[in-house]
Amino acid sequence: MPRGPWPAPRTVRQAAELHALLTTSGGILYRPYAHHLLNSAVNCLLPSEPLHLRYALHVFDRLPASTFLLGTALRACFRAGSSSWGDPDRPFLLFRRTRRAGVRPDAFAFHFLFKCSSSRPHALLCTMLHAACLRTMLPSAAPFVAHSLIHMYVELGLAGDARRAFDEITVKDAVAWTMVISGLAKMGMLGDAQLLLSQAPVRDVISWTSLIAAYTRANRANEAVGCFKSMLSEGIAPDEVTVIGVLSACAQLKDLELGHSLHLLIKEKGMLMDENLVVALINMYAKCGDFVHAQQVFDAMGRGPRPHSWNAIIDGYCKHGHIDVARSLFDQMEVCDLITFNSMMTGYIHSGQLREALLLFMNMRRHDLRVDSFTVVCLLTACASLGALPQGRALHAFIEQRLVEADIYLGTALLDMYMKCGRVDEATIVFQRMGKRDVHTWTAMISGLAFNGMGKAALEHFYQMRRDAVQPNSVTYIAVLTACSHSCLLSEGRLYFDEMRILYNIHPHIGHYGCMIDLLGRSGHLDEAMDLVNTMPIQPNAVIWASILSACRVHKHIDLAQCAAEHLLKLEPDEDGVYVQLYNIYIDSRQWENASKIRMLMEERQVKKTAGYSAITVAGQVHKFVVSDKSHPRILEIIAMLEEISHRLKSVGYSPLTSQITVDVDEEEKEQTLLGHSEKLAIAFGLISLAPNLPVHIIKNLRVCEDCHSAIKLISRLWNREIIVRDRSRFHHFREGKCSCDDFW
């Protein structure tokens, strides 16, 4: 054992040698110098293996308790705690043991205890440590203790406690101000953070930056940019982190001009282009649709092995519909992560390529990626638009088994899936079980009820939403007005259409006008509907003229129908639906000549009729039928069932609506054509293959024809079967001879 000063160890090996000396040479341990040496040994050991740290703590256990060593040991625990092998209880056990030995903890001990507690969600423990600290010392006496105390409460999301800890400090230093402001901002208490910022004696780059980032995270990009401007006007220079936050706000606002000027600022100031800044820049350019610059930054900096910048540009391409470019980048990636897959899958889903999305999902396993709630939300969205109920249910089971953490997005996507599959009861159960509901959740519920023809229930949910103090937004009002129009609730619709402006300052856009015009048209107030078309501040679009056209058909208003059709044919000359609607109107009113003119016009313009189909899922397999389809392997049984249907329908006085068929064939053949409609084939197949207690669930790409609608009502009664048909724009729930749409669709 050398007598002179022993050099502080620099390597694990030197530290181990020192440990050996310290533990074998007895008396030296009691000299303060040994404590310093031990301390530097721990510094060497900390970033190395868990075994070394355990050894160091083992040595602490055998040393006589001292304030100094407690601090060092707690620091060791804290450093270890950030890795997976740290024992979370150790610091608190150490603290208790030393206190029992009569040792008074000092500021450093409390500092590290608070730091250790930040990662443990244990509010009571924190309060007890806080109280112990106050009994021993004043946090203000050592500013860093006050800082770590605030930090601890912030990390645990305890805003009130963080604020109290701050208020307790008698002499508040600049860091304490910054910490409480950034902490409140991080917890989403933006109003409080903003107020404190205005009261702070010094506002530095960090407090401004945290507020900017928090506004951006809360989707309040305008306010984030506002903060940035105030910060500049106070003469505070932004740094890299500030710029990242503002770039993200620019991406949200699609403010390319500001984004580009920030890029210039980065170059001018020679800011460090680290990965985070590169990601933020690429994201800004890509979200603004400036792929020339996005690609430039990406090619210069982002093509590294790590996926973050790839993710930013891939998501940008997906969001702008350039799925193929995104996919080609995706295929070039060496390392993908969950975000890459989720972005790509979302891209595919939004562009309607559901199969590709599901293939990617299958691929995730090969990359050893665990599915998370984002992924499940993507898949549920796909199930919802496909109407894939069994697959959606499988995902629900996956959630119930807690294989993925459920959050508010997941709950909303799940209830939306059930709604879009026509399962109002299951959607309602999901809704009722959700602990937290935001405006999206309520809107999904209201719009789901609306499309399923339960307008009154939708409005009841709207009242309840407001009772729960959730503010409706523009989309909520679309759902509310849809509920009114699908259930013909005219006076309610009028009320809400006016109310949204007065109560919430939401100005109606084309979608709201569309719902209102649809509602007026359906209720037979075609003049009023046309008044609104003529007086609204926006040019009417195809959806609006299509509503007028359908209302004209129901209310037999030929002249107006012609006018609406003319507008539609100008706006969407290739859309077959318009021709078909107008054609049917002429047929209904027996204007054969006009009808054949429409037919000729279609031929002339080479407009092709979209092939109608109906799909039904049996035992996880989707069966798709087109009109007069003979391709199904069980076609003989299906035909036999169709004959039975025809026979039983006629026995209760039903006569097929053959007037809709204009082809010059005999009545028998017309009946056969109607019987071969895809929805009837799908229902016949459902009746022969599904258990009698299961509802028959059909998904159709076009509107249900009138003959099928009447026939299905009767089938539901005769077979005592619930039949659900999702058509192009709504749901029909057939039960006991009635339909939820009240024959209005």
Add this chain to the structure above:
DNA sequence: TTAGGGTTAG
């Protein structure tokens, strides 16, 4: 032995 802010997917 002591301190604060951040990006990409629904």
